[in-house]
Amino acid sequence: QSALTQPPSASGSPGQSVTISCTGTSSDVGGYNYVSWYQQHPGKVPKVMIYEVNKRPSGVPDRFSGSKSGNTASLTVSGLQAEDEADYYCSSYAGSNTVVFGGGTKLTVL
Amino acid sequence: EVQLVESGGGLVQPGGSLRLSCSASGFTFSSYAMHWVRQAPGKGLEYVSAISSNGGSTYYADSVKGRFTISRDNSKNTLSLQMSSLRAEDTAVYYCVKDQAVTGYFDYWGQGTLVTVSS
DSSP states (O other), X not given: OOOBBOOSEEEEOTTOOEEEEEXXXXXXXXXXXXXXXXXXXXXXXXXXXXXXXTBOOTTSOTTEEEEEETTEEEEEEOSOOGGGOEEEEEEEEOSTTOEEEBOOEEEEEO | OOEEEEEOOEEEOTTOOEEEEEEEESSOGGGSOEEEEEEOTTSOEEEEEEEOTTSOOEEEOTTXXXXXXXXXXXXXXXXXXXXOSOOGGGOEEEEEEEESSSSXXXXXXXXXXXXXXXX
16 A cells, blocks of 8 residues: 655646656556546645546646556646646555555646 | 535544544435545645445555444435544544545545544
């Protein structure tokens, strides 16, 4: 049940693109196409931005995209906007109704 | 509209017990797995426990195994978490979470209830 590995911070200027990585193992990220990404603004409840690696729930801008290669998943935010500044958490299904989260990445819009 | 409303949080002494509840509405509660996820002050998300849609299967993180018990009452659309032998490190906001597809796709989260373990 080790946490997935995310960089603690990432940053970019408005309009730029930024990619956040999420590294796990063959028992979680690499073993299933069930990676999700959550956005959390300070004092707010987490909101799902990507599920099943690259699917966007209704209402999530297409500036958010997800991908996966081997044991590493990635979230890319294109055309950065000020409101994208938040904490981002990845998660992966790990079998038997269990999920593991990443440690979180603080995204700063410069 | 889907709503998840947690209750039962509060201040408890180390070694004490507390029972959290989550009242669900706006969806067919009995059709979905449910989870508890917690977040310590200033820290990241931590997966705590899961229960299958019919309550027949449960899962616990190693950090709470043997101390926490998850349950559900599908007739009352209620999810519960019985917490015992509480420790300071259990201090966190506890979120009730709906799993859309039994794949860890958490589409709805409650507002959370704060549990503080302190003497």
